[in-house]
Amino acid sequence: MTAMNERPRPVGPPWAQRGSMFSQPGLARPVDWASPQDLGRLRARHARERPGKPLVPTSVASPRLSHDLFARLLSYGTQQEVRRGDVLFSPGDEDADLIVVARGKAEVVRTATADVPAATVAVVDAGGFVGELNLLTGQNVYLLCRVRESGTVYRVSPERLRQLMATDVELSDIVFKALIARRELLQRSTAALALEIVGGARSAAALALRTYAARQRLIHLWFDADTPAGKAMMESSSLTEDDLPAVVMSGTTLRQATPGVLAETLGLSYRRSSTKPADVTIVGAGPAGLAAAVYGASEGLDTVLLDAVGTGGQAAASSRIENYIGFPFGLSGNDLTGLGVLQALKFGAQLASPCQAVKLDTERNGDLLRLHLQGGEVIDTKAVVIATGARYRALPLERWPDFEGAGIYYAATELEARGCTGSPVTVIGGANSAGQAALYLAGRGSDVSLVVRGPDITAEMSAYLVDRLQAHPRVTVRCRSEVTRLDGDDFLEEVSITDRTADSTQAQPCSGLFCFIGAEPATSWLTGISTGDDGFIRTDVQLNDDDLGPAWATLGRRPLPFETNIPGVFAVGDVHSGSMKRVAAATGEGASAIASVHKAISTLV
């Protein structure tokens, strides 16, 4: 029995008796950069992107595992005795392990950059584990992990971590939430200095890079080259205007950087982790492809998901989706698809972007289809799901290509709208996406001209949007009108709008032209797949006997739901003929197609 004033003695192993296991000098609050102070402050003030709402409470970054759970976590790893100063991983390493600390202490350090000294990001005591979301995305290591106090660690390999995620619900829930929370915290910490992007605020190339970084949730800082912070950063990294946009990382500077080169450097391009063919390869990571990846991976299929641009598809360009069931107050497309990406990763899908499919061999080689990627890589796979959606239509106007990304946009999110806040803008289109964009931009203080070719906006737009647009003091709806001329130097400055009824043309200032006039199916990379007259892919009951070649006679079956005229090749979402062109419909089709993929694969063996 314990004496009255005697404190109970701790029981169990040392790691079960401590406080926070992921103590974070650099995580929970802004870090004071040592030198040079001025640059540090400037950079801190100017460079941070506005942090979004955390996906999970940041408190879950440092879980305290029970004895049983910790023992279970250790069982996935390989034991290693370590001494003070040993490096467990360092920037640039591929396929990092989750490091579980059983005895001793480990520290995570952002290594020094050109002008900012190294900083400790986290200290992990016995009972904790080192790792963040890159363990699941496959991104190369960008921080250093070193042993601070000698002891014992267990290394959990990426393969074993995937097994843990797939089989141990209780443990995977805790580990997964911690990995997400850590990424959120790291984005707000000194760790963000490990990847700095600098470029012109209105440069199309810089926008592409920032959009990629944002959609991949990369931990990074953005610098506008025209601000004092941007100039200071360029000077300290010896960058000139000609180098922009540029990315500065530990030991590497990417000049005139593109999303492709950045992905390659970070290890986010396509890398087949096993020599086995994939069960299913999904082309396009919009809502349809993401849903297919979540269902495919969660149902045990070896699933690869590719996107030519970045994850999220068109939906990620939607500032507010109000008609997705379960979200009565709406949610941004970026949030919705960002969560979908995490879900697909959790179930073990392999994601790669930017990664463009350029050809699909429709003749099977044995049981396998072969998909060709830009750059010459190939993927052998039992089934393919085409979820490439549709590409935006443009107006056939002189200088249109010059202003794409430099005043002309096909989406209206924070990223595109930032350069136009408070200035007049023009939105083209008569459907819901144009109406939503007009309201969003007007809400940010811009005077918006909504240019509609038809006689009436009620023809294609939902009534609730029409009512809001007509009531909004900053929105002018201009029906029977068209944009007929674009002017500006490097950036769009003025548009001319022709009123077909009055037969008059008026030029007006315009800092952003947001175009929502529909899209063409993204099928130019495919041959031999049956489409409708409009180019959208036909499947199952839309196919007739003339579409079906001899392969079907051998198989002895008709196409399954969402199956194209090529056995084992499926089409879902906006690229699918007759699709509804809505997020819910796309996710429904992506998920449903997986049931057909299972059946198709089983008939191959």
Ligand SMILES: Cc1cc2nc3c(=O)[nH]c(=O)nc-3n(C[C@H](O)[C@H](O)[C@H](O)COP(=O)(O)OP(=O)(O)OC[C@H]3O[C@@H](n4cnc5c(N)ncnc54)[C@H](O)[C@@H]3O)c2cc1C
């Ligand atoms: C601004 C805007 C607002 C919208 N608002 C709403 C709304 O409020 N509610 C609603 O329900 N719907 C809305 N939509 C429509 C909705 O976003 C689409 O219906 C949905 O995104 C379609 O999903 P998808 O996966 O089929 O295609 P997409 O979302 O178009 O995704 C296709 C993906 O395939 C990739 N891809 C294309 N070709 C290749 C290739 N060769 N190799 C690799 N990858 C490739 C593309 O990069 C893209 O990421 C909106 C659309 C826009 C543009």
